[in-house]
Amino acid sequence: MSQVVAVVKLPAAPGKGKELAEAMKFALENVKSEEATRIYILHVDMGNEDVLWMYELYDNQAAMDAHLGSDWFKELGAKVGGLVGGAPEFNMMTPLGGKGL
Numbered sequence: 001m002s003q004v005v006a007v008v009k010l011p012a013a014p015g016k017g018k019e020l021a022e023a024m025k026f027a028l029e030n031v032k033s034e035e036a037t038r039i040y041i042l043h044v045d046m047g048n049e050d051v052l053w054m055y056e057l058y059d060n061q062a063a064m065d066a067h068l069g070s071d072w073f074k075e076l077g078a079k080v081g082g083l084v085g086g087a088p089e090f091n092m093m094t095p096l097g098g099k100g101l
Contacts, residue, residue, distance in 0.1 A: 003038075003101075004064050005093040008054040013085035017050040020083040024052065030072040036063030039100075050085065057095070 045051035
């Protein structure tokens with residue numbers, strides 16, 4: 001199977017970007033235990049502090065599915081629910097090569 005990348009746009013409710021970023025630390029800590037999650041990086045948009053981006057690299061689709069189905073990921077919804085300003089936008093990709101792969 002091929003590696004899988006998700007670039008996810010996570011809009012915060014107006015003025016809640018910093019709080020959402022703080023709440024996302026829960027995800028950053030929990031993902032450390034996922035062996036097949038290779039890269040999981042949270043970013044803030046340079047032009048809008050109320051927009052966060054995630055860059056995620058998984059060994060394969062099964063690894064991403066396990067991530068999304070994990071118990072801790074289910075808990076994440078309750079932690080960020082009041083801070084999110086809309087549905088996350090998932091952009092799915094298959095990496096072809098480059099530095100770091």
